[in-house]
Amino acid sequence: MDSDRAFKNPFPDYSGTPLLGDDNKLNKTCQSSLVSVAHRLLGIIQENFVPDSKDYSIYTGSSGQAFLHLHLHNKLPGVRDDSHLKVALSWLDPCLSRLKGSRVSFLCGDAGPLALAAVVYFKLNDKKLCKYYTEKVESLWEAARHDREIPDEILFGRCGYLSALLFLKHNISQDCVRSEIIQEVVEAVLKSGENLARKTKSSIPLMYQWHDKTYLGAAHGLAGIFYMLLQIKEPALQARIHHLVRPCIDYMLTLRFASGNCPSSLGSESGDKLVHWCHGAPGWVHMFALAYKVFKDKQYLEAAKDCVEVVWKRGLLRKGYGICHGPAGNAYTFLAVFKLTGDQKYLYYAYKFAEWCCDYGKHGCRTPDRPYSMFEGMAGTVYFLVDLLDPKNSAFPAFEFQT
């Protein structure tokens, strides 16, 4: 049934037809329709995206366009030159000269454009500038280290800074970031969680809040924080992270609604409503899927699969077609479970959501405030369509660094 938040999913159940080609990528027919829509939407973005001199973020600002073009360089078939990297730099340059150093996170802070610049220069073989911007990202921690006001969540907080460090390691080399910094940031996140758990007499070892509220989803809440912590591979930290995070995830298993959806905050007034990456089941899928990979306990896989069915039923949102709270972002939950199980039913789910996105603007969705941006708008949709060409190597943007 249609609701005020989502359209009824019009697609039939999976019939068993394979979508993968012999090369383990999406089959050529599906690929060519996605590529042609991606190019069409890209043209619309190029004509319409207006840079906002106050917003340099990857999330909604100019560096989000650079982020998309780096992705196009990496993933679009037939790209043989540096043209997308040059476009990325043209978006980044005005941002880099005006950063204020006020926020540390990858998605909404200075770490985003700086880490992106390091990776783009790495791809252009400019080792000097790659190092320069990598060190700039590292130096953000100097100022943030003693700041007790910084939250721990992904969008503005310490885990958002961690995602910049993981982005650098993933795209440049595992040892391009000083391990001491990762250790310090992780320790700060764990300590902050332990302190709040003690203060609130919580039944789990780590507790986090953002603006005095215990959010549970990926953007501001526990699912995003635990997901980022579980991606840390530093041998000195892993045992401690696993020991603290696992009971928290077990606790979150108990919080799920009967529908399979997940609450957006503790004591949430809104109830079983939101099915977004930022709030609700989609963010939790990534956490459960990774917990299964790390702890090899089937209950996490079952939880991920249950959540995914809710996203399939209620994930075609009226908010638009984007990553943070739209079908493009929601489809990454299907890809997460597909990568884990190899079951093409989940690839079919993702492909059907892509088809929905290919009819961009035809469903009467609301227009987001930043309609061409990376996390709210069309740039994110293009990012997803291109990622789906090689689904086994797809990864939720700025969040998933393990493929």
Ligand SMILES: [Zn+2]
């Ligand atoms: Zn959102």
